[in-house]
Amino acid sequence: MAVAVRIPTILRTYTGGEAEVRVEPAEPTLSGTLSALEAAYPGLSARVLDEAGALRRFVNVYVDDEDVRFEAGLATPTPAGAQVSIIPAVAGG
Amino acid sequence: MTAVHDPALDFGPATHLTCRACGERYPLGAAYACMECFGPLEVGYELHPPSREEIAAGPPSIWRYAALLPVPADIAELSGLHPGFTQLVRADNLARELGMRRLWIKDDTGNPTHSFKDRVVAVALSAARQLGLRTLSCASTGNLANAVAAAAARAGMDHVVVIPSDLEAGKVITTAVYGGSLIAVEGTYDDVNRLCSELIGDPLTASWGFVNVNLRPYYAEGSKSLGYEVAEQLGWRLPQQVVIPVASGSLLTKVDKAFRELGTLGLVEPTPYRVFGAQATGCSPVAQAFRAGIEVVRPVKPRTIAKSLAIGNPADGPYALDVARRTGGAIADVSDEAIVDAIRLLARTEGIFAExxxxxTVATLRLLLDSGALDPDAETVVYNTGDGLKTLDAVAGVVGPTATIAPSLTEFRAALGA
Known part of the structure; x- marks a missing residue:
């Protein structure tokens, strides 16, 4: 039940430069996926989550192209084959 | 990370990047998010403020404020569109109609590609040059697409512009005409923005400058010129109220930053001002957060004719909220019908055709006057950031010939009721 996670440039120091990694979360949710990421790449989840364990204000996380804030946040399901993307928030115009 | 200034780079008075959320410092470069907390990076300076006279002696463009921007001192001599120093129009007719004492329109349709985006792109292009990036790119709702394509063409750079496929024809054509690559993505602006963010770090884009992604700290600073110009054009003083459209929230926060800088640098008296933000109801995440009294901006799926403001996930939304609350302003939203009415009102009263x-923005001005949030007696500046010729569809159904006649004197008289 591997989940693919796209890693933004600023976090690739944790993944040895890898832009995409695969993890096997014990629990099929975004929260579980982040725990699996932390186990494989120690320190990474603290970049994505704040001290209270919530998603940081300026990080956007997508599961299968949907912003998790439109879904269930950290409880958003990440079934086998899911694609998770972690992206810094940017403005536009 | 220690911020070390590379002497080979000429960013004028800019010395480093700093995280707006946690304060971490970084060297000047093509970076936009804090490695510690994902917070947005902002340009840090050692400013040697120019005098009013030195500014007034400068070129009639944003480069008169080069000493306050992350650009080389000789930028006005390099090839570029040299935008800015657009008209500040005293809007007495509109003021009378709305029962206001003194109202101005900062009319940025006068820029080379007819929107304020020429300002931000000019600063981003300078950063791209300094950093040796050869392709200029952006995620755009249209106006930025125009500005990037035209500026890259003038500067002799390659460009790749990415837009949502449902943009107004007027904005697609006015981008495509400048050549280069124009990629229309089947999705919303937020999808486009996300795609461009994911392209950062891909080998394909190693020498690309996405003006509103990896060059965003520089790009955003260009909007400060809309604050500087208004103050200078008012005779070096700050207005009491400003009304500014909110998409990402960047423009609003930068106008506020400019006003504060001018006060700190002694170029104006630091008089109080109130900042009001304007959104379309169909994409009003910042206005909703303002009304709810919360700091978190919940993203929305945009559905409005105001496509240039249709950013459902506004990165600077929290900062726009901070500015409105700190200054005693507000952020409000108006319906698509009110938007069309306001376009016609501004055109009819002041001869300005806004997108x-x-x-x-004008509809929000009216709404906030009606609600009592805006003071009709306080001097007010409204920002018109784009040209109605790019969004003709918005009014095509409600304006047209008042009569269609045969070429006869009789019919002409009849058509005018004479």
């Missing part, structure tokens, strides 16, 4: 974003 939908300008309609949003």
């Amino acid at each position: 939908t974003a300008g309609g949003v």
